[in-house]
Amino acid sequence: MNKSDTAIAVMGAGLIGKRHIEHSAKLGCLCAIVDPDENAKQLAQHHGAAYFRSVTELIDSGLAQGVIVATPTQYHVDNTTALVKAGIPALIEKPIADKLDEAKQLVTLAADNKVPLMVGHHRRFNPLIQAAKAKIEEGVIGNLVAANAMCWLYKPDDYFDVPWRQQPGAGPLLTNLIHDIDLMRYFCGDVDSVQMLQSNSTRNHNVEDTAALLIRFKNNTVATMSVSDTIVAPWSWEMTANENPVYPNTNQSCYVLGGTHGSLAIPDMQHWHNAEDRGWYEPMHSDTIPTEALDPLIVQIEHFCNVIEGKAEPLVSGLEGLKTLQVLDAAYEAARTGSTVFVTGT
Ligand SMILES: NC(=O)c1ccc[n+]([C@@H]2O[C@H](COP(=O)([O-])OP(=O)(O)OC[C@H]3O[C@@H](n4cnc5c(N)ncnc54)[C@H](O)[C@@H]3O)[C@@H](O)[C@H]2O)c1
Known part of the structure; x- marks a missing residue:
């Protein structure tokens, strides 16, 4: 265009x-x-x-x-x-x-x-995300029940030679996981409440190197999300979505969304479901949801x-960006206070 x-x-x-x-x-x-x-x-x-x-x-x-x-x-x-x-x-x-x-x-x-x-x-502009969102809205996995998102990376040690990258606000929550949180909001809607545990015990910087969040959405979907910049692993958007050529692709998925009638892995776009009757004794099938590659x-x-x-x-309006930041703000408070923090209206 x-x-x-x-x-x-x-x-x-x-x-x-x-x-x-x-x-x-x-x-x-x-x-x-x-x-x-x-x-x-x-x-x-x-x-x-x-x-x-x-x-x-x-x-x-x-x-x-x-x-x-x-x-x-x-x-x-x-x-x-x-x-x-x-x-x-x-x-x-x-x-x-x-x-x-x-x-x-x-x-x-x-x-x-x-x-x-x-x-x-x-x-949100990635055709993978647009295709996943359309399938969820079509109801192919039924009602959303749970989601899991992983952002596990190993940032090379010289990344931290720049001093501000060791300071509060520059950790993997605000730098990386904010993107994943925004996508989970896109799929699951507004957030009700958040819990979080975080750690800096591997890199020992003045900012988290690792965190795990539990999120309840207003539609009652629950999500587990974790982030670390100190894990050698293939499961992050960066290493799976082929969005930026600087990251080698691992052909894995980093998100799984589960519903009453099936599950969807992203970005490998495998849609898992039973052929007819639902149940753990029934064989599972998977089809690939087609997408195109666009930057x-x-x-x-x-x-x-x-x-x-x-x-x-x-x-993604200013209000949407604000709502995503609000989830992170609530997560920091949850970690600080050891409590569940409710995300109130903007
Ligand atoms: N969407 C993404 O995937 C993504 C990736 C990286 C960074 N970011 C975000 O983009 C922003 C920039 O990050 P970066 O890593 O590119 O930073 P950077 O430090 O590499 O670059 C910032 C640039 O802004 C310039 N600058 C500073 N003050 C300015 C001013 N008042 N007016 C105009 N220019 C000014 C600096 O000289 C520098 O060239 C951050 O908010 C970061 O979170 C987003």
Whole structure:
């Protein structure tokens, strides 16, 4: 699809920002790059895009119809607030913010000003997820009863040479599992309550290296979710979904969703069921649910362009990003207090 009619700026030309820049340039919609680091200027020149050092310069230029905010998380709210006040739609990288109250204020401001906000939980745009969601809604596994999600990885030790990666907020819960939590919310709906245990006893950093969550959804589905950046294992979205070529693929599944009439493994897309009568004495069969391979980051940018043009409502709105962050906030509180924490309305 050619989206060259829409002018998108990318703010923050770091690890993920560079991928947004590449994709936007290929789609023909990149108009500007914003980053105080002068290296970004060369990148802008390379793509024939304008270069700005700050959000203020970008807004003053009047060039962008929409902005992808891929700065470090602690700057998401300030930068996006400026965009919203200028009436410019934003796609904010996940997590929407590092503080829940600031995220709430931003979502309210955008709603009051009728400026579309999206949050970069891009996995929802993966055709695997869209196919799984459609099958669940068709009822192929019956009523959802339980789900299990694993995000077990081993981050190489030099990953932690960057000091902030050893600090609170940079652990695998907010960096990685937030994506899995967002998908479980997409499949199972709003969350009722959360329990969590966490540990830092392997890496001994000032942040969790491992955590296990129990979640009850409002529809009574219960989920177990676990994350670790210190386990050598093949079961994580990163190593199974083939989304990013930097990760070798293990051809395993990292999610299992169980219902009254069958189960679904993702991303191997095996749908397990009995042929006729249900029961543990009956043979189990599996069929593969067909999907196509598309880069969800590209699909997300195309969708953002459609949102800017008023042709679509955000698939992952600011409110959705806020609700996902709220689950993590509740999980931290549950671990701190050793109790079940209820997720109250946003
Ligand atoms: N969706 C995903 O899978 C995914 C993957 C990685 C990171 N992220 C998220 O993306 C965000 C960025 O992460 P990263 O790893 O790319 O960070 P990074 O540190 O690699 O890059 C951040 C960039 O932002 C620039 N920057 C800093 N302040 C700025 C400002 N005020 N205005 C414009 N640019 C500014 C920095 O110079 C740097 O180039 C984080 O919120 C992170 O959680 C999402």
